Amino acid sequence: MHCCCGTERKGTGLSSSFPLAFAGEGEKVKIVFFRGGAVMRERLLSMGICPEDEIVIVQKHDGGAVLVAREGNRVALGGGMAHKINVIRC
DSSP: OOOSSOOOOTTTTGGGOEEGGGSOTTOEEEEEEEOSOHHHHHHHHHTTOOTTOEEEEEEEOGGGOEEEEETTEEEEEOHHHHHTEEEEEO
16 A cells, blocks of 8 residues: 555554655665655656665765665666655665
């Protein structure tokens, strides 16, 4: 079950989620939901980043920017976007 509107649902682990920008290098996380609007959501989906995906933080930069890997593909996300993607630890 996932939620892209930012609301919390009991039993889904959303209450323990945190922004992707706060994950550490080498950490494996699962995307829970996006807190951005429709444009951001569509942009992430077009890059192959979806709720329920498990990703690995390859590299972090100042300001929250991250390089993530999913199924052998790497995607760079800016700090603003990384702060709007909520994840949980795997």
